[in-house]
Amino acid sequence: MGETAASPSDRSPDDSADVVVLGAGPAGLATATTAASYGLRIHLVDENGRVGGQISRLPFSGAPSPIEALPSNVTFFPRRVCVGWDAKTGFVLRSATGLERASGRAHVVAVGAYERAYPITGWTKVGVMTAGAAQTLLKGSGSFPYQRVVVAGTGPLLLASTAQLLRAGIHVVAFADSVRLHAGQVRYAPDILQGRSILAEGARYIGTILRRRTPVRLGWAVVEVLGDEAVEAVRIERVDQEGRPMGGASQLLPCDALILSQGFSPSTELVTQAGADLHWDAVRDAWAPDLDDAFETSVPGLFSVGDSAGVAGSQVAALEGELLGHLLGERLAGHPMGRRAAAARRSLARLGRFRFAMDEVFKVPNGVMSAADDGEIACRCQEVPIGDVRDAVRHGLSDPRAVKLWTRAGMGICQGRTCQHIVSAVTRDLSPNARPALASCQFPIRPMPLSALADPKNQPPTTFSERTPQV
């Protein structure tokens, strides 16, 4: 197969592809290149200008990356936002010029995940951001616009983020993970050891943090952000295993930025709008699509891989993409899968054990929001106070659709992406026996100007799927 640089196609996606892959991160790229090795025609679509996804975010202006070399039968369509699924015509995309359709014999959703941050008092102040935002700034520019940073929350990404800031010469005032390591977690050790290559990366991050003598606080959480409009300091406290502040020791840390991160949730709006079945994953604290062992959702021909199918990181994402590429090759091109497919399956099983153990250790605690004042904001778009959401749950509402109608939480421009997990955490905290319920998702799943719909050449989808999700 000839290799050519992925020059953005000046054509529009159409129905001429065998496989349409949405998302050009590790999962989507692996799906596209593997399926292409069977001779299939691939249309690869992404929101960004280049392939690689958030993980390999590159300087906006700089040398091209080797990952941009794609087989000639993969056509890359950059700068397209998927606004929905139409059962007749596949993915509906919004480009600079209007609406487009991308359809094929198989449709793959590899759109990744959202980072989660749970509110604490003062979390809307300027200078509070997710770990992903800090990485975007660092990778995009090689620099960081803040000088003294506190990194807090829970999860392995905090380590990576801290080490990256330190290497860029930024002063990290403290690293606080609410995780409390205890003897009971020793049972996860054999599984965690399955992820040797990832552990080696983690060890390098820890090495950087220890060498720079960055204060490390395990079992601590930021309980308050202080400052006028911008961050001036944060207060950290010891928390119990439920993530609730224990009182007593408290430290005030002067800083000008806070990185707040508590893991990721799969981006499931598209599969939800498409009518696919989803399930609640209690350990990962998130919804994920139901998949068969060939990554197919309950909507025939619609597949999901990578973090959008269940957050497990870039290595698992790339392996899932590779395996799906082989499966599609066999299914659509009729060539039997080789040994590489079996090898990918074995690696996935091994890394699956590692990820499961990590998810157990870094599980978001039930009391994660217990320190947040009622007056603090839960929905950042509509500025809905946490107290309103708590009241709604105390009045017996446990379904996020009902909470949304009652409080307006999730009605803003981000369409609930930033507060869905927050509403769910309030519900779990105050009403532990409530069954998790999925937020609904309608076309368009991303904001778009009315002019895009009003343009007569841009027919909106003809078939909407609106249904009550089954739990």
Added chain:
Amino acid sequence: MKAAQHVTVSLDGQEIEVPAHGSIAFALLAAGVTNFQTTAIRGTSRTLFCGMGSCYECLLTVDGERVRACLTPVTPNMQICRGGPRG
């Protein structure tokens, strides 16, 4: 901050110097801009939060288009306006 090349952009009609490399969000933050939009109810400032295009808190009007500042590279002479519709 590293010494970087700078470009001139217009922010609400006023010319400012910003770093030439990176997103509009980085350029403005590095130039000391601490407000990309003001919220409708509490009137507080928002800038960059998620950095991945999902939260829409860094929305700005750039050359007449509503764009997410975290996903859009800065280019010389961009006309950047704050105060557009929040949606």
